[in-house]
Every structure is written in C-alpha cells, then in structure tokens.
Amino acid sequence: MRRVLLWTPLVAFVIVLAVVASGLFRPADRTVRSALIGKSLPDVTLPAIAPGKPGLSNASLRHGGPRLLNIFGSWCIPCAAETPQLLRLKAMGVPIDGIAIRDTAPDLRDFLARYGDPYRAIGDDSQSRVQLALGSAGVPESFVIDGNGTIVLQHVGVIGADDVEAIAAAVRSAR
C-alpha cells in the first residue's frame, strides 16, 4: 500500500501537466463571451455629433433591422486601422451605427475625412455612459444587434480582415 502511495505525487503531476499541455496546444481563444448576448440594449440617448448624421436613440436602435454598432473614437489609433474593414462591411450592405467616445466634433470630422466614413448615424457619448452601460471595456468594440435591439454578437478589439465574413454573416442571420 505504502509503495503505491509513493507514486501519487507523480500521478498528480502528470494530471497537472496534461491540463497545462492541452491549454498550450489548444488554439488560443481570446474572445470574451459576453454576458450581454441575448440581452436587450440598455437605454441609449445620444445626441448627434457629425453634421448631416442623426444621433442614436432607443427608437432608432430598436427598429429598422439588424446592424453593427461600433464603439470608437477619433483619438483611438486602432480605430483608424479598423475603418477599412468597416468600409468593406458597408459595401457588403451591413448598416453601421457608431458611438463616438469622448470625442469632439472637429476631431471627428477630420477623422472621417481622413480614413473614410462607414457610419449611418453617430451618437456622441462624451462621458462614456453608454459605453459603460454596454459593459464595453475599451475601444474599438463592436456589437451586432438584431431588429429589436437585442445583442447577438460582441466583438472586442479591432475588426480584422479575417473577421469581416463572420460579422457580415451574423448580421445576415439576425434578420
């Protein structure tokens, strides 16, 4: 009995090793599964900030079909890197609404003029209130919402070229 007991440290070690090894060899999955998926959008009332574009409100977000809600800021360098992918999504027919975090109208105008403008409407969230209510930690971050304002997908960080297809598909299937 005692002799068998002496092997238990080795067995315990092998189990730990197996867990660690499988963690190492599994492809890294760094997506955050949002607790918000399936939930309704929180209350949103954001004034307009860009000339010629409406702001965002409960009414506009809960009617009018599925879309991508993109949280960004003109001061955020990764957001500029993300814009080409947003323009591609727009060209694929995905409606995109933006929430500008802690931005100013002149900065935002320069940003849109320089990198392109994929947005249908942009809401001004100068105090990050809606961003916090959405449980978003940073910019850029995007949500796919269906026609009733329910969140179906959360994408943390920059939308890369590889993510465009998946997001377009999510918007299509939310119809």
Added chain:
Amino acid sequence: MTAELGLAALWLAAALAALQVAMAALGLARGQAAPTAAVRPIAIVQGGLAALAMAALIALFLASDMSVRLVVENSHSAKPWLYKFAGAWGNHEGSMLLWVTILGLAGGAVAIFERRLPERTLIATLGAQAVIALGFYAFLLAASNPFARVSPAARDGLGLNPLLQDPGLAFHPPTLYIGYVGISVAFSFAVGALVTRDVGPVFAKAMRPWVLGAWIFLTLGITAGSYWAYYELGWGGWWFWDPVENASLMPWLAATALLHSVTVLATRDGLRAWTVMLAVVAFSMSMIGTFLVRSGILTSVHAFAVDPVRGRFILVLLALYTGGALALFAARIGTVRAGTTFTLVSREGGLVLNNLLLSVILGVVLIGTLYPLVAAEFGVQLSVGPPFFNAAAGPIALALMVAMAVGPLLRWRRDDAAALLDRMIWPIAAAGFTGAGLVALAPPGVMPLLGLSLAAGLAVASVLPVIGRNPWRTPLFTWGMVVAHLGIAVSLAGMACDSAYTAETLIAARVGQPVRVGPFTVRLDGIKPVIGDNWSALEARLSATRDDDTIVLRPQSRFFADPVTTTSESAIATFRDGQLYTVLGRPDGEGRWQLRLWWKPFVTLIWFGGGLIALGGLLSLVGRWRRERRAAVREAWA
C-alpha cells in the same frame, strides 16, 4: 566578432554539459576513477564558458551592436547605459542565457567548494545539475539564439518597454534567477542523494546553504518586485495575485518549507522523505513559474501573443525533470532508511505543522493560478483574482503565524503542553492587548484586526528565544531566525495597516483647488511639461500640507516616443508613519486634471519586513558557515 565568440562559448558549454552527464553516469555505473575525477573540472569550465557567453551578450548591448537581432529588438542607442546593460536580460533570450549562466556558475561553485558529501553523491549531484543545464542550452541554441544576426544591420533599435526602464529592472530578474537556480542546486543534491540512497544529515548540511541562499534571493526578489509594482504601475496596490507574481511566490513558499525541514534533517535526522520531496516540489515550482511567465499561456486578453514554441520547450523540460525526479523518488525513497521519530508536541512537530500549512498555502496559490486553464478545458473563461486568494490563503496564513510564534519556543523531540502555554503568556498578552486597544480606538475589519493582533503576538514571541541570553554567546543562526520571524511580524503589520486604514481620493481637480486625503490637504499648484532622456512628460506640482508642514510632490504622466507608450510616474512621499502616494491622470478638457491620492499608514513596513526576513536568512547563512568552519578546524586539530 563578439557575437560569434558568445555563440561559440555557448556551444562549447553545451558540449561540456553533455560530457559532464556522460562522465558522471560512467563514474557511477562502473565506479571507475578516471571519469569520476573528470566531473569536477568539467563543471568548473562549463560555468566559466556560460559566463563568457553572458559577458559577450552584455558587451553587445553596451556597444549597441545593431547587427544583432536581440539588440535591435530590445535596445536603443539613446538609452541610458544602465538600461542598455539591464536590457541584456530584459527579454526572453537574454533572460534564458542569464538563467543558464547562473546555473553553470552554481555548478562550478559546488564542484569547487563542496567537500562534505561522499564522492559518489557529489558526482551524481553534478550529473543532475548538468542534465538541467543541458536542457536549457538546447533550448537556447535550438529555439532562442541570443546571438542571431540581422542583415543588413538596423540603423537603430526598437527600444525597451518603458515600464521596464527602471533601476529596479537591472536587479529584479537576476535576483529571482539566482533564487531559482539556488533551488535547482538543492534539487540536484536531492537527486544525487536519491541515486546513491544517501539521504541523511550530511546531505542536509550540504544542501542547506544553497536553500538558504536561494531563499534569501527569492525573498529580496519578491520584496523588490512588489515595491516595483507598487510605485511603477500607479494603482497603489502592492500585490495583485497576478500569475507572474504567483510564479515567484510559489517557489518561495516551497523553499520556506524546505528551509525548515532541512534543519530537522540536519540536526535531528528526521523528515528524510519529506525533505527530498520538498526539494523536488520547490524546483518544480520554479520551473512552472518560468513556464507560466515565458509561455504566455496565462496572459490577459490585452497582452500580445507569445511564441508557443518556447512554451512547449519549457513544458517538455518541466515534464522530463519533475517527472523524472518524482519517478526516482517513488522508486527509491522506499529503500531509504527511516530517520528518527519524535512526539507531536515538540520542535519537530511545530516544524511539521509549519510545513503542512505552507504546503496548503502553496496548493491554494497553485490551484488559483492554474484554475483558469482547467476551466478553459470545459469551455469556461474566467480569471481568479484577489477575492479567492485573500479568502482562501489569508486564514491559513494567519494560522501559520500562530504556528510560527509557538514553534521556536518548543523543545526538540518532546515537550509539555502546559509548560508551553506558560512560555506563551507574553505573546498572548501582547496580542490580546493590541486587539482590545484597536477595537477601542479605531476598529478595523476582522482580518486586519486579527492580522495586527497576531503581528504583535508574533513580534513578542519572536524575540523570546534570545531574551535572557547573553547576546554574544547566542549563535548567529538563532539571531537569524529571530530577525526573520520578526520581519514576518513587521511585514504582516504593514499589510494589515494598509488594508484597514488606507484613505483614497479620486478627483478631477482644478489648479489651486485643495483636496483632502487622510490627514493631508493636497493642492494642485500647476502643470508643466518636462523633457527626459527619451521621453517627454506632463508634470504636476502638488503641495501636501499636514499640521503646518508642507512638502511638494511631482507626479508625471510620461510619453515615450519609441515605442509609443504612456506611463504614469507616481510621486510618493515617505513619512515615519506612512506614505502619501499621488498619481496624475488625464485632463478632462475643461481645465480639470484627474488626480488619485492615497494616504497609506505604515505601508512601508511591508517591504521593511521583507528586508528583515532576508537579513535573517543572511545571518543564518553566515552563522552556519562559521560554525561549520570552526568544527572543521577542530577536526583538523584532533
């Protein structure tokens, strides 16, 4: 040329390590004199060659040789020389080379200085040491060559992470690595003793200075790392239960347990199997620590990906070394004669209790650190943070404090519970008095209250072993124990004070507006830009007033151009009764500046206690060394 010299030295060192393994195996298997005699000199030369390779890498960094890839990626010609120097190990390849250099030097030191162990056990030890070194040489040469060139040479380097541009970096990693490597030497001794079935007081005495030395460096490394995180990260916390921090804490816990059990083995010839087991566990923990930090397996969502090949390599090494040692343990320890026994209420019993409690804390930290990986197996993403660690490890740590107060007052082999209670009267009184006083004056939470009371009791209990003794006739290692235990009490008091009495203010302040924090009134006098070596910054001038005394603090928000990063440089004013900690945040665009202010009473005791703990270790080390030298001189005369 320097790069090629370094690479050549590295290859030669690796070849010698292989030769060292072969000679040790031959000598042990056949008992021939020639291979046995060759092991020591090979170990010495191997250490020298590893040091030569490290020196070559440092020379390349100091000369800013931009034809070497590692220098290009991690250095910049405009950096102050100290950071060029420290930059040599402020990266993956360099830090691995530093690891193996210290390992080689330690092996050389064992070969030169170790005279007590039987020849066969020593040869087995040096063989085990060479096996470990060989793995790391293979790792460096196959997957992380620090001397690789780039062609064409770059015009300048990419810089070093600004968070790491700090004098602390120059000494923090080497300190921890010396600790890790010291533990690997203890591990090699354990393997050597298992191979020759020679587990006993002689083995314990040979291993003890390495354990003590490693433990001193780990203590210093953790203390310094904690202070670095405290002032550099600007969050006001001193311990975050981050995987990287846990990676250094786990070997320390195991080494602390080992330190105490090795004393039982050396003086009473007890706890043979347990001591060997702890040596294996301590080394495994330092390997797991290195693996967790280097593989990036537990980094947060916001970190950049780390090369998985490296993680696999270290994992394979971990599997070979720890798995091999545990298999050897299981196969051999049954044939090692049992040591002497003792009753439950005795110094040995106290040390066993200490070991068990330390092991439980170690288990808690290990489970908490690895749990996110296990959860990921079942498709659940989570992180384990301070709420778990504080709730799970805190109470056990407090129980450990009680054991630590009692332990040194126990007699070896057998003691009497009633007499013990008699000896404990002053510590109990001190704890009770402190607790009652705090409840009456400024009631803290339950855990801080327990912490402060226990700290008072432990402080009194710690000095009791030297009370009434002639200080000059008291052995130095007894002083070491007293100082180290006192250090724990001091550190515990600092932690409890910080968690109970810290005052925090977060405010958007206008220039000229006074802000209250604790006993201070802080005024934002103004903001001005300043320029440094390779950064520019906005610097706030704050004047803090308490009882008509005013001091000025200058926290900064620093911008580094290369690479583009912002760091906050906190400004800290240290007083006898605590620290005022200030951080400058962002402007809000309407003339207000975000300020975070903390008043942290007696927080410095945390690191002061850490220093005392390390000092206690040093006193013990010197004390043991002096006693053994005297014994050797006596033997020579007799």
